[in-house]
Amino acid sequence: MPLRFTECSFAYRAGVPVLDGLTLEFPAGCTVLLGPNGAGKSTLLSLGASVLAPASGRVQLGRMCSTDRRHRGEYRRRVGWLPQNVKPVPSLTVREQAAYAGWLKGLSRSDAWERSARALDQVRLAELAGRRSHELSGGQMRRLGIAQSLIHDAQVVLLDEPTAGLDPVQRGVFRELVAELSESVSFVVSTHQTEDLADVYESVIVFDRGQVAFQGTVRDFFARAPEGVPVERRAESAYRGLVRGEV
């Protein structure tokens, strides 16, 4: 079931649209969302997660519409979301926090508790299940965030800059995890990091000033770099050729 935006418009302030009639479908699999600061990536993901509602147009997962009250509960279970700052819930353990997220999405307490063990196992946090979540490192906290978005059997998980501030080892762990989990779940990952795209992602979307500047496979994206650019600089070069960014 693809996540689709149809003629979506959204503004935080009247007369200053962030999205203006955007139509976009995220492909299945692992998609990286690139774009300069202020391009509207977080806004797009928040609309996808139904945290925000479009002023006009539709956001749909298959036939479910994010703003239709009849579908909203199911929509929110099927679309997981990891915002930029995942916060520990004071005094909860790692497992309790994962279960709490499931309960908030409508799972029964026992179901949420049971599923939390599997979700923590999936993100390699099973050993830390009994630790207080405020004691986790930044990388572990992001993994707990993924567990929270997986617990209710999401089909699409939206990750907003999940690797910002992580050291290279933790970034690697994160990438491996996403690659592994993407066999059963589709991911859309917003990031400013263009290195190692080919290791994880199948598709690239470059977003600029609320519009899609590029959508295609990683291979097509790399092909946008001028000839002669060394392999390790191709993604950055392709990206620079596609965006204008803020002035």
Ligand SMILES: Nc1ncnc2c1ncn2[C@@H]1O[C@H](COP(=O)(O)OP(=O)(O)OP(=O)(O)O)[C@@H](O)[C@H]1O
């Ligand atoms: N809560 C808000 N209130 C008003 N304006 C906002 C708000 N959040 C974002 N904006 C504005 O909306 C536009 C898009 O912001 P958004 O955070 O979606 O971009 P982004 O691509 O995620 O940026 P970054 O890469 O810096 O995180 C920007 O001009 C920003 O200033």
